[in-house]
Amino acid sequence: MRYLMLIYNCERQPGPDDPGFEEALARVNAFADECRRRGVLVGGDPVHGEKAATTVSVRDGKTILTDGPFVETHEHLGGYYVMDCRDLDEALELAALCPFAELGAIEVRPIVYVPGVDNSPVGG
Amino acid sequence: MTDPAGLAVERVYREHRARLLAALVRVLGDVELAEDALQEACATALRHWTERTPDDPVAWLLTVARNSAFDRLRRAKLGREKQVAVVPIAVPEPAEMLLAVGDERLSLVFMCCHPALAEQARIALTLQAVVGLTAAQIARAFLVSEQTLAQRLVRAKRKIRDAGIRLAVPADHVLPERLSGVLAVAYLIFTHGYTADHDSADYVDLRTEAIRLGKLIATLMPDEPEALGLVALLLLHNSRGAARYTESGDIVLLADQDRGRWDRGDIAEGVGLLDRALRRGEVGPYQLQAAIAAIHAQAPTTDETDWVRIAALYGELLIVAPTPVVQLNHAVAVAMATDPDAGLALIDRIEGLDHYHLLHAAKADLLRRLGRREAAVQAYRRALELATNPSDRRFLAARIAGFEGRPNPTHHPTADQQRKGLKTTGPTDR
Numbered sequence: 001m002r003y004l005m006l007i008y009n010c011e012r013q014p015g016p017d018d019p020g021f022e023e024a025l026a027r028v029n030a031f032a033d034e035c036r037r038r039g040v041l042v043g044g045d046p047v048h049g050e051k052a053a054t055t056v057s058v059r060d061g062k063t064i065l066t067d068g069p070f071v072e073t074h075e076h077l078g079g080y081y082v083m084d085c086r087d088l089d090e091a092l093e094l095a096a097l098c099p100f101a102e103l104g105a106i107e108v109r110p111i112v113y114v115p116g117v118d119n120s121p122v123g124g
Numbered sequence: 125m126t127d128p129a130g131l132a133v134e135r136v137y138r139e140h141r142a143r144l145l146a147a148l149v150r151v152l153g154d155v156e157l158a159e160d161a162l163q164e165a166c167a168t169a170l171r172h173w174t175e176r177t178p179d180d181p182v183a184w185l186l187t188v189a190r191n192s193a194f195d196r197l198r199r200a201k202l203g204r205e206k207q208v209a210v211v212p213i214a215v216p217e218p219a220e221m222l223l224a225v226g227d228e229r230l231s232l233v234f235m236c237c238h239p240a241l242a243e244q245a246r247i248a249l250t251l252q253a254v255v256g257l258t259a260a261q262i263a264r265a266f267l268v269s270e271q272t273l274a275q276r277l278v279r280a281k282r283k284i285r286d287a288g289i290r291l292a293v294p295a296d297h298v299l300p301e302r303l304s305g306v307l308a309v310a311y312l313i314f315t316h317g318y319t320a321d322h323d324s325a326d327y328v329d330l331r332t333e334a335i336r337l338g339k340l341i342a343t344l345m346p347d348e349p350e351a352l353g354l355v356a357l358l359l360l361h362n363s364r365g366a367a368r369y370t371e372s373g374d375i376v377l378l379a380d381q382d383r384g385r386w387d388r389g390d391i392a393e394g395v396g397l398l399d400r401a402l403r404r405g406e407v408g409p410y411q412l413q414a415a416i417a418a419i420h421a422q423a424p425t426t427d428e429t430d431w432v433r434i435a436a437l438y439g440e441l442l443i444v445a446p447t448p449v450v451q452l453n454h455a456v457a458v459a460m461a462t463d464p465d466a467g468l469a470l471i472d473r474i475e476g477l478d479h480y481h482l483l484h485a486a487k488a489d490l491l492r493r494l495g496r497r498e499a500a501v502q503a504y505r506r507a508l509e510l511a512t513n514p515s516d517r518r519f520l521a522a523r524i525a526g527f528e529g530r531p532n533p534t535h536h537p538t539a540d541q542q543r544k545g546l547k548t549t550g551p552t553d554r
């Protein structure tokens with residue numbers, strides 16, 4: 001079953017020119033290696049902060065754009081993984097292994113299977 | 125139920141409910157659906173067992189329940205497209221193969237006590253699914269409304285289904301941690317037994333249920349001495365049940381309890397189980413607490429208690445469970461084993477318990493024994509400020525009144541009672 005792992009409050013990550021970048025990169029890649037070894041990694045990426053967010057809604061056929069995130073919170077969503085795990089125990093174990101869990105927190109959300117819904121990239 | 129079918133169904137259900145439920149959750153992955161299917165199978169059995177009870181009634185119920193759940197799932201699927209007629213549940217012919225019923229109760233226990241569920245949900249779910257109490261009974265025992273409790277149960281069951289909490293005994297590398305979570309649920313159920321409303325119409329004795337649950341876990345995990353240690357601890361605590369309260373509901377401290385009212389059967393059973401656990405040579409927090417409780421249980425009086433051994437056991441407990449409450453219990457035991465100064469020095473080193481009334485009560489008592497009246501009264505006052513339990517408050521107020529020379533009509537401190545503040549320092553010493 002698939003899980004969405006939301007990475008929170010890890011905004012102070014070193015950039016490519018900062019000291020400690022190589023080490024942080026190695027840790028994140030080692031985690032991804034472990035996920036690949038288990039065959040659970042579906043995808044994942046870091047995302048830009050709230051300042052880069054645009055929220056879209058459509059009302060009465062009219063598209064409304066809002067600068068910023070849908071919900072203003074103090075929590076910073078920094079990225080995500082999607083993993084296809086055996087069960088919640090495996091998902092929680094991997095979340096705990098993820099280097100970001102030591103810096104911020106990871107919210108594990110089970111992905112809903114809705115029969116008939118096709119979101120595959122090339123179509124069913 | 126007086127008809128033979130009713131009696132047979134009731135007997136099979138009572139004896140095998142948890143096993144049937146576990147087996148159905150295995151097949152269906154959904155606790156609510158499994159419960160409904162089991163109810164439906166029982167209702168079907170009432171209509172079909174009138175002539176004779178099937179050769180294997182447990183397998184019969186499981187087969188019918190599974191058929192009913194599959195039917196329901198199929199109807200729900202078809203129902204989205206068109207109306208479908210409800211067909212009667214398929215009942216197995218006598219010659220038909222029945223499902224084999226394994227024993228997955230241990231997996232059920234671990235699932236109900238999964239750490240991804242809130243603690244209150246773990247407790248409620250374990251009491252319902254494993255122990256077999258009704259939602260109404262659990263609600264009353266925990267002094268919450270039936271609606272609150274029903275919601276708590278439904279939410280937990282849906283999380284199990286939706287989040288993919290599997291019916292399984294955890295993998296070896298997480299087993300010790302998960303087992304201690306399971307044992308903690310049984311322990312919490314036991315301690316809730318003290319707050320239950322004893323006068324309610326369908327009062328359930330949570331302490332008895334917790335012991336039953338502990339015994340089930342210990343039976344299902346014969347290689348885990350901590351499970352036995354927990355049962356031993358619960359039995360030893362339970363042995364004091366009758367002596368623990370006065371008729372007016374006040375707590376009687378260990379030192380003042382009438383030891384003649386301690387249940388010798390519970391003590392013998394608890395000590396026996398503890399010995400069995402200790403022979404394994406893998407000591408853990410429950411075995412250590414049980415060992416401490418066993419010393420109390422076997423001592424003829426407070427004065428004849430082996431405080432040196434108790435202090436040493438608390439010292440060991442501090443290594444495996446280094447919590448401030450254990451530190452406090454250790455300090456008090458050291459004071460009893462040696463002198464109040466030593467205990468006081470240890471209490472002063474405890475961090476993070478400043479809002480715990482029993483810390484101040486214990487400190488007050490040691491100060492009193494050292495003749496430091498002013499400091500003692502001050503500590504009793506602080507304890508009284510923090511105490512919320514009416515019985516604790518009455519005790520502390522009486523202590524302060526005693527210092528101030530005011531007569532206290534309900535309390536005549538004797539030499540023995542002068543020590544009682546010492547025994548109030550934690551759940552393991554009650």
